[in-house]
Amino acid sequence: MDDKAETACRICGLDDGEALYDEYGAPQYVICECCYCESGIGDDHLSQVRERRELWIAGGAHWHDPTRRPADWDLSRQLANIPSRWR
Numbered sequence: 001m002d003d004k005a006e007t008a009c010r011i012c013g014l015d016d017g018e019a020l021y022d023e024y025g026a027p028q029y030v031i032c033e034c035c036y037c038e039s040g041i042g043d044d045h046l047s048q049v050r051e052r053r054e055l056w057i058a059g060g061a062h063w064h065d066p067t068r069r070p071a072d073w074d075l076s077r078q079l080a081n082i083p084s085r086w087r
């Protein structure tokens, strides 16, 4: 375990710098504006994370809040933010 807060969404990789899990691994219950996952709710097991990611991508990888989607947004680039243990 590293000792840094997690800022990248485990499901979709969105990283806006806000801590989703603190440095002790405690969830901060932040709702991702991209995939709409809430940190600490259904993203604490790798199998769940993978399943939710697959569903999200299969559904078109839509942003929950489309106004927050950058004009040059790139799905594969965002997925690269996902910490290796959540891939």
Ligand SMILES: [Zn+2]
Pocket: 009, 010, 011, 012, 013, 014, 032, 033, 034, 035, 036, 037
């Ligand atoms: Zn997300």
